Amino acid sequence: MSRHSPCRWMLAGALLGSLGLSCTPPEEPFPNQDELEVLQSLHTPSALPPKDPTNKYGDNPAAAALGLRLFNDPGLSSCGTVSCKSCHDGEGRSVDTAVAQGCDGKFTGRNPPTVLNAGYSTWFMWDGRADRLWNQALLPLLSPLEMNSNAGLLRTRLSEGYAEEYRALFGKRPSEETDDNQLLAHFGKAIAAYERTLNRHDAPFDQDVRRFLAAAEAGKAEQDPAYLGLKTFVRKGQCSACHKGPMLSDDQFHNIGVKDLGEGQRGVAVAATPMLDWPFNSAGPYSDAPGGLESARLQRLRSDLNEKASELEGAYKTPTLRNVQLTAPYMHTGEVKTLEDVIELYDKGGEPVGNYAGVVSVSIKPLELTAEEKKALLELLESMTGAGK
Ligand code: HEC
Ligand code: HEC
Incomplete structure (x- = not known):
């Protein structure tokens, strides 16, 4: 039961009331342990991208x-x-x-x-x-x-x-x-x-998350200026279900219900098969490390295409949110003009069924964000753009 829902059990309510207790339990403090771990994953990636064994010139x-x-x-x-x-x-x-x-x-x-x-x-x-x-x-x-x-x-x-x-x-x-x-x-x-040298990931966001984590540890999360934005991003908005880790992306494919009736509408469900048979893929003859991990990764995608076919239908890659202010308009179609429009799209749980292929992911549903939450989320997204290199 959420904090604002009315007492269903008036009798129990009266009883609890008489004991000096509220009948609606207070919301769990943010962040809980799981949310804390998500927050810890978000900020400050390693200075250089992980090695790419398939390109021996990658760091030359x-x-x-x-x-x-x-x-x-x-x-x-x-x-x-x-x-x-x-x-x-x-x-x-x-x-x-x-x-x-x-x-x-x-x-x-x-x-x-x-x-x-x-x-x-x-x-x-x-x-x-x-x-x-x-x-x-x-x-x-x-x-x-x-x-x-x-x-x-x-x-x-x-x-x-x-x-x-x-x-x-x-x-x-x-x-x-x-x-x-x-x-x-x-x-x-x-x-x-x-x-691989174009790395920019020290944004105001990273300092905010670091400060917020310290405040949370000191039991003062709620007083921190980033509280509402982070809480909306992680809890009510479920954004970090997909936009997580240092790049604010899980590097996976999801259907979030972006309007697309064009040729690209089936997303990874159609693109993956030719890639898996492409001579230039990372398990092919032009890769510098064709075996082991690379072929296992491609094999996994191949089996996902069968086992999770409905999840991959109309699914696109979760983009990084770092430097997101530099790349308007948004989404694979480029038809969502501003970050405010992005928030509105998520708030309504994606476009109405029929405007895209497949079925939206379980975390995409109407969010009922308040104006205050939308504003805090917008400021948070804006803070993810770094100033320099
Ligand atoms: C189920 C996974 C998932 C969830 C949950 C999710 N996103 Fe996304 N996000 C994606 C995917 C996938 C795309 C690209 C979709 C497309 O183009 O069809 C995307 C695109 C975006 C973009 C556009 C970036 C660009 O460069 O075009 C922004 C901004 C964004 N998401 C912010 C958010 C916010 C804010 C939330 C929470 C309210 C959120 N996302 C929740 C997966 C997710
Ligand atoms: C005419 C415009 C255009 C040109 C020229 C172009 N790109 Fe792109 N680039 C795009 C578009 C559009 C996409 C997204 C395509 C898609 O996903 O279907 C893209 C995607 C990418 C991506 C993928 C990023 C990601 O996160 O998935 C990279 C990297 C990239 N381009 C690098 C390059 C490089 C390197 C060149 C030159 C060899 C190049 N682009 C030339 C328009 C262009």
Whole structure:
């Protein structure tokens, strides 16, 4: 029974009242032990992303320097005008429209996410159709809607502008790299080495959580300025059911009922199968650690596709909330314009059934947040954006 519900048992109420007790038990203090553990998981990730064994160049500074130049080079696109930076700049911003424009006036099907802290993730794209940062980079390079390139164009451009750097790293000149797939994989690994340096995760939020935890330990949680925001995030809003851990993401796929009647609507349920059979996946011949953990991870997804088919229908990757102010508009469709609109969407428990494929996750339901709770949640989301690198 919540704090505000009326006494159902008037008699018991009167009896308790006569004993000086209220008939509605006071709400459990926030945070309880489980909530405390969630809060402890939220702040201050390790300074560098975990190693990626599938990319042996991942932490190589020369690879990162090459990757930076490639990231910014529109000469890699068939139209000569589109680089990675066109849609994601290295400062974490993405385009401010719902979808982005690539070569020949074509538009992407989805909203570009931030590349900041991408090295902490293990699934990429909203629907998980890449399983490592280096193989992700091949998708926009080759996509007719984005850079519309191919291995031949890549070889020419690398030979013109980067032959020495390429040879120093990979032992051959681009012109001598006769396996197109190997050339593409090397391109991706250099780009990923650069992206792995784009880490920004010291936001006001982290200081607030640290201070709040200290206050909670001293029994003064309720007096802390972050109390209502964190309580709404963790308890009433259930946000931390999915937005948890240092990146504020469980790196998993969920259906939250975002309006989508477009082609992408089935999310990971359709994207995972081709990825599992992709020669560039992390268990394939271009991975630097194809066995063991990587193939187990992919195997798990393969069995989830059968065993949890209904959960994965219309499910998308939980995005990080770090630096979320830099990437409006929101969601895979980019149709949710502001963080206020995001809160409204969750408050109503997602869009009405019929506006998306599949069934929403159990934690998505009408929240009945008060105006005060919405405001505190908004401030909390805003505090997750860091100021510098
Ligand atoms: C025309 C715009 C455009 C270009 C050019 C582009 N991207 Fe993207 N990027 C997107 C969109 C849109 C998505 C989301 C696509 C999806 O999930 O279907 C995305 C997703 C990503 C992601 C996944 C992030 C995550 O958390 O899942 C990374 C990383 C990324 N892009 C890096 C790159 C790199 C590297 C390049 C250049 C080789 C590049 N992008 C070129 C628009 C673009
Ligand atoms: C069941 C898991 C789950 C829960 C619970 C959840 N989220 Fe999400 N969140 C997601 C997923 C998945 C997406 C991407 C959905 C899509 O695009 O279809 C998302 C997207 C977002 C975005 C957009 C970020 C971007 O870059 O576009 C914000 C902001 C956000 N959630 C905040 C919240 C808040 C605040 C709460 C609590 C009120 C919450 N989430 C609860 C899984 C969840």
